[in-house]
Amino acid sequence: AQSVSQHNHHVILSEAASLELGCNYSYGGTVNLFWYVQYPGQHLQLLLKYFSGDPLVKGIKGFEAEFIKSKFSFNLRKPSVQWSDTAEYFCALRPSGGYQKVTFGTGTKLQVIP
Amino acid sequence: ETGVTQTPRHLVMGMTNKKSLKCEQHLGHNAMYWYKQSAKKPLELMFVYSLEERVENNSVPSRFSPECPNSSHLFLHLHTLQPEDSALYLCASSQELGREQYFGPGTRLTVT
Secondary structure (H helix, E strand, C coil), X not given: CCEEEXXXXXXXXXXXXXXXXXXXXXXXXXXXXXXXXXXXXXXXXEEEEECCCCCEEECHHHCEEEEEHHHCEEEEEEXXXXXXXXXXXEEEXXXXXXXXXXXXXXXXXXXXXX | CCCEEEEXXXXXECCCXXXXXXXXXXXXXXXEEEEEECCCCCCEEEEEEECCEEEEECCCCCCEEEXXXXXXXXXXXXXXXXXXXXXXXXXXXXXXXXXXXXXXXXXXXXXX
16 A cells, blocks of 8 residues: 655744755555645645656746655755745655545645744 | 535534535536545545545445535535544545545534
């Protein structure tokens, strides 16, 4: 069975700092990967996704993630965070091909201090 | 109205009550999902429907009963719940199974 690990449960950064949130997964085959974000009081929304092709994926609001197959990782990055990036971030995995369920990580709460 | 809507947004119920959660998607999607979100736990997939057929039932207790009358609506019927069932229940939809999911705002359920 697949699993997703997000080791950073709570990250605090000052505005303009660079961000990298870790996501590691466990699955032996081809995968689709996602990052979702949940802003305070709002619903989960898709930030970016990787299905195939260029392993560097760009998403909304200046976020990007890099799929490194050899490391089973899909870390989320942003060069300069803003206060409005304060939210909870979830990494998710889905094995490719046919119907396969999506497995989510436990989430990382990001707090950006003005 | 666009996206995925859920009602009610908040629900408090006793252990002997029967209530239902409703989800509606306005995206023309074919697949719908129920998740349970508890503090400090990963999102737990409960049920998956594709074209109104249940695709997955993830070992969910029978006190939770899903219903999908059409591809736009999904219900979660609740009966004799336990306090540990208190959580945020999220509905999601996707264009087809396995594609990126669009989530509703959730129903915050408290079982007393």
